[in-house]
Amino acid sequence: MDHLYVNLKRFDISSKRGGVNHLAPMNQWAAALVDKIEQNLAVMPETDITFFFPEAHLISAVAAAKKIRIGAQGVIGQDTAVGGNFGAFTTSLTANAAAELGCRSVMIGHGEQRAKYRALLSEAGVENEDAISRTLNQEVLAAQKAGLDVLFCIGESAAQRPEWRTVLQTQLETGLANADRKRVVIAYEPLWSIGPGKNPATANQIEEAVTWIKQNVSAPVVYGGGLKKTNAADIARIPQIDGGLIALTRFEGEIGFYPDEFLEIIRVYQEARK
Numbered sequence: 001m002d003h004l005y006v007n008l009k010r011f012d013i014s015s016k017r018g019g020v021n022h023l024a025p026m027n028q029w030a031a032a033l034v035d036k037i038e039q040n041l042a043v044m045p046e047t048d049i050t051f052f053f054p055e056a057h058l059i060s061a062v063a064a065a066k067k068i069r070i071g072a073q074g075v076i077g078q079d080t081a082v083g084g085n086f087g088a089f090t091t092s093l094t095a096n097a098a099a100e101l102g103c104r105s106v107m108i109g110h111g112e113q114r115a116k117y118r119a120l121l122s123e124a125g126v127e128n129e130d131a132i133s134r135t136l137n138q139e140v141l142a143a144q145k146a147g148l149d150v151l152f153c154i155g156e157s158a159a160q161r162p163e164w165r166t167v168l169q170t171q172l173e174t175g176l177a178n179a180d181r182k183r184v185v186i187a188y189e190p191l192w193s194i195g196p197g198k199n200p201a202t203a204n205q206i207e208e209a210v211t212w213i214k215q216n217v218s219a220p221v222v223y224g225g226g227l228k229k230t231n232a233a234d235i236a237r238i239p240q241i242d243g244g245l246i247a248l249t250r251f252e253g254e255i256g257f258y259p260d261e262f263l264e265i266i267r268v269y270q271e272a273r274k
Contacts, residue, residue, distance in 0.1 A: 002273065003185050003222055003243035004266065005151055006051045007073065007107060008033075011248075011257045020248070020256035030057035031064040036259040041067050047243075047270070050151070052107050055093050062102035071105035071151070072098040074113060077138025079146065095139075095146035106143045109136045109153040109175060110224075111191050129167075133174035140179050151245075152176065153224050154213075155189035165212060172217055186213055187224030187245050194225050201225055203234040210240045229265050236272035244269070 012029045013019025024032040030053055037051075050069040053061045062070045075095040080086055098106060117132045136152075143150050154171040156164040168188075176184060188209050193201040210221045220242035223235050227244030228251070235244055249261035 002047050002269075003220055004047055004049050004227070004269075005071075005107070005187070005222065005243070005245045006049070006257075006262070007110070007245060007247050008051065008053055008257060009073075009112075009247065010054055012054060012057065015254075020254075022254055022256055023258070027060075030061040033257075033259060034061055034064040034068065034070075037262065038065070038067055040259075040263050047266070050105050052105075052151075058098070058101045058103060069104045070102060071107060072101075072103045072148075073107055073110075075106050075108075075139055075143055075146075075148075077135060077142050079142050095142045095148055098143075099146045099148055103148060105149040105151060106139075107151045107153065107187075108139050108143065109171070110187075111153065111155060111189050111194070113153075130170070130174060133171055136175045137177050137179070140176060140184075144180055144183055150179070150184045151187055151222075152184050153187040153189045155191045155224065158192035161192050164209070168209070168213065169216065172213070176217070181217060181219050184219050185242070186217060186219050186221045188213060188221060189224035189245075200231065203231075203238060206235065207238045207240060210238065214240055227265060227269065229261070229268055232265050232269040233272035236269045 010019060012021050012026050014021050021029060023029060050071045052071045052073045054073060058072060072093060075098055076089060076092040078089060079094045079096050114132055117135060121128055121131065140150050140152060152175060154168050156167040160167045190201045193199060206223055213221050222243040222245060223241060224245040227235060227246045235241055246265060248255055249258050249265060250256055
């Protein structure tokens, strides 16, 4: 079974505030989006689909979902425990809280999350990639303890590209230390190929990385660099791939995430997968 993920980031904010939401008012956005997708699930047989929502929309998304899985965009590495800490973890989402809200999965290690931790360390005058991986490992363990599955993102920057195998090896070994890898899906996110003005990773480059990852970790591997209509077929034809991560569906004009375009990406992917 393929694994398809959607990271909705902050696509809930309207264009008048600089966002890309053209679907519904913010307080209705998550439920409206889930309902629209679930009306068309017939086009997605034998596919495990998880939507990662911003924290503010977890409750409404979970309440609306009947078939798709709802996940959190991240959790902290600390949590409540019977006979131990009861909270409060102000400003942070714990894995226990996500589980009680109805989440079934969590995304950890996304490039934007790693960049946030890297910036905090930089303010302290520290450059330590291992510290980032150790922090992410605490989050993975907390998530699994709460019963959540984990989408664990790894990837190398342009500066790290010459040593990409060493970079990924460290991220995997440290980030997944003592984790139950049967409850982990790996997302390969080549940071050097993501964003305006960058050359997208080719199918051959993605296949090389995915093959190497699978030789080192027994887990499904999806493409985390952005599954879209223009690359869905090429990625689907990679024998070793197990799915992909979708963010935006439209990159020009009124950019954003549109359910009909999402369904078209899935259709293209599944047709090429046959």
